[in-house]
Amino acid sequence: MTQLFVIGAGPGDSDLVTPKARNAIEACSDLVAYGLYLDLLGDVCNDKAHHDLPLGEEIGRAKLALDLAASGKTTALISSGDIGIYAMATLVFELLDQQLQGKADNPAWLDVEIEVIPGISAMQAGAARVGAMLGHDFCTVSLSDLLTPWETIEKRIHSAGSGDFVVSFYNPKSRKRDWQINTARDILLQYRPASTPVLIGRQLTREDESIRIIRLDQLHADDIDMFTMVSVGNSESRHIVNGSREWVYTPRGYRKKLV
Known part of the structure; x- marks a missing residue:
């Protein structure tokens, strides 16, 4: 065979x-x-x-x-x-x-x-680069509507927001499609704080890799291209800074046990 x-x-x-x-x-x-x-x-x-x-x-x-x-x-x-x-x-x-x-x-x-x-996957590589962003329940959503109707994609973004999932967006932008990521941002802002950390990872693990951590209300299509993956934290995700090093993690609920 x-x-x-x-x-x-x-x-x-x-x-x-x-x-x-x-x-x-x-x-x-x-x-x-x-x-x-x-x-x-x-x-x-x-x-x-x-x-x-x-x-x-x-x-x-x-x-x-x-x-x-x-x-x-x-x-x-x-x-x-x-x-x-x-x-x-x-x-x-x-x-x-x-x-x-x-x-x-x-x-x-x-x-x-x-x-x-x-x-x-890109979402795993990106999460590892910034710490432990996928430390609790998460989901992925592709913003490409070439094969999936936008109405279905929009429904899934609302579901991810209401369920308070960390969300990794694949295919956030292309040459012909540049508005979906801004719409996704506005939907998630209905469910989580404007200060929610967002990872923008371009060409992850490759020679020209670039990584930025921003707030959800700063997310904009102008800063993204077809080689970019976007991960949005949930309402509990934390952005911490230690000198020149930044980390993002999503707690699982150990806080009470740590006290």
């Missing part, structure tokens, strides 16, 4: 690629990914056939990976972060589901052995 590894390569720092992901890539003859992800992985991708499809070609990427594996080539489909979070893994299984319903055109996909290998 042929093999397809569906791999999360982490946020960008090669030291954060898991040994299991690295071993799987080394075992492959063919790698399918957006080219930047292969560049970030470095030498482990040497001597492999690279199949680089641009952003926006996600369906083509998933089909190609399944086709290569079905043809007998040990293949890796690679995304940054965790490939199961707003990434390619779900598309692979959606295609398999279609094939099982007779709506796809390659029955050989069903003979492919698939292994999903998780990676460190």
